[in-house]
Amino acid sequence: MRTNRPRKYLDVYTALRRDLQSGRWKHGDRMPTEAELVETFGVSRITVARAMRDLQAAGLVKRRAGSGTFATSPGMASRQSFGLLIPDLGETDIFEPICQGMMASPLARQHALLWGSSSGVGASKKERAWHLCCQYIERQVSGVFFAPLELTPAQHELNRRIGDALDDARIPVVLLDRPLVPYPETGDHDLVGIDNHHAGYVITDHLLRSGCRRILFVGIPNSAPTVDEREAGYREALYTRNVSFDRAFAIRLDPDNGEKVREIMKSHRPDGIVCANDRTAGKLMHSLRLLKYRVPKDVRLVGIDDVEYAKLLPVPLTTLRQPTLQIGQAAVALMLERIAQRDLPPREVRLHCELIVRESCGARRAA
Numbered sequence: 001m002r003t004n005r006p007r008k009y010l011d012v013y014t015a016l017r018r019d020l021q022s023g024r025w026k027h028g029d030r031m032p033t034e035a036e037l038v039e040t041f042g043v044s045r046i047t048v049a050r051a052m053r054d055l056q057a058a059g060l061v062k063r064r065a066g067s068g069t070f071a072t073s074p075g076m077a078s079r080q081s082f083g084l085l086i087p088d089l090g091e092t093d094i095f096e097p098i099c100q101g102m103m104a105s106p107l108a109r110q111h112a113l114l115w116g117s118s119s120g121v122g123a124s125k126k127e128r129a130w131h132l133c134c135q136y137i138e139r140q141v142s143g144v145f146f147a148p149l150e151l152t153p154a155q156h157e158l159n160r161r162i163g164d165a166l167d168d169a170r171i172p173v174v175l176l177d178r179p180l181v182p183y184p185e186t187g188d189h190d191l192v193g194i195d196n197h198h199a200g201y202v203i204t205d206h207l208l209r210s211g212c213r214r215i216l217f218v219g220i221p222n223s224a225p226t227v228d229e230r231e232a233g234y235r236e237a238l239y240t241r242n243v244s245f246d247r248a249f250a251i252r253l254d255p256d257n258g259e260k261v262r263e264i265m266k267s268h269r270p271d272g273i274v275c276a277n278d279r280t281a282g283k284l285m286h287s288l289r290l291l292k293y294r295v296p297k298d299v300r301l302v303g304i305d306d307v308e309y310a311k312l313l314p315v316p317l318t319t320l321r322q323p324t325l326q327i328g329q330a331a332v333a334l335m336l337e338r339i340a341q342r343d344l345p346p347r348e349v350r351l352h353c354e355l356i357v358r359e360s361c362g363a364r365r366a367a
Contacts, residue, residue, distance in 0.1 A: 101328020200233025212272030
């Protein structure tokens, strides 16, 4: 499942942006038509239209209905500041590479990404998140990239409070990875992330195809709504393969709690475990090893995310790789489109993941 933007699109976008910034086309000059650009670059009209749309979002061209597309001086293109409100940065492993993708986006080069400042030593995660929200409102940033809190009591209430405050200040919001509201509610903000339902389905189906039939789904209490979406995909995979679903097999627990893990293993006797993410899988793998369960001989284990340490665990982890860099790039494009067209309905950009097969699912043993 490929999620990267096509290379041809990047070639067209980069070449046109370079020519615009170098002054080949002066402010007010009429740009070549899409048909002319199709012939020049040897690409499809869809590819050219996409590049022109992103150039407009970057403030480098203006498109006038019935007249064509006109260059905008780089000095006249609006430079904007965007706040990063990511309370779980450093705790949830996907956010650092997502931020790297945002900074690497060609659309972000003329803009500023603000990290904000801490609210002081000893402040809770919730206090830090609210402080950043207030700080960005006071600075009147052009938009905020917000990754709602998880693993925190009353997290949904604070997430909504932050969303409402930014809405009242008329600051556009693009959500990263997860919605503000519990699953399966739909929110009022743009969102970029993976198709979590599909991810849960694919990774569970992989275990089913390997022969597992007593499969647990394990997540941590107070997780983000994405975990509930992944559990829904897990349930659908069981249904599709005509494997009965037992609600007791969808579990929320602390994977570091050895006694609880022992109790679950004895009462449920699973032959496979789908973990909501790689961090849960890594902790659970260590607990299972301490309890003398062998992965994958006694139980097969899989995760979702493909964080850096997934291949370095005692048994390298089979998982789904999130396209984190592309998520960051898509978030920047979505934000600039939202600023250019405030009246658009809320949109979600959902990217697929790539299955990464390693030893924890028993693939090599089966081979």
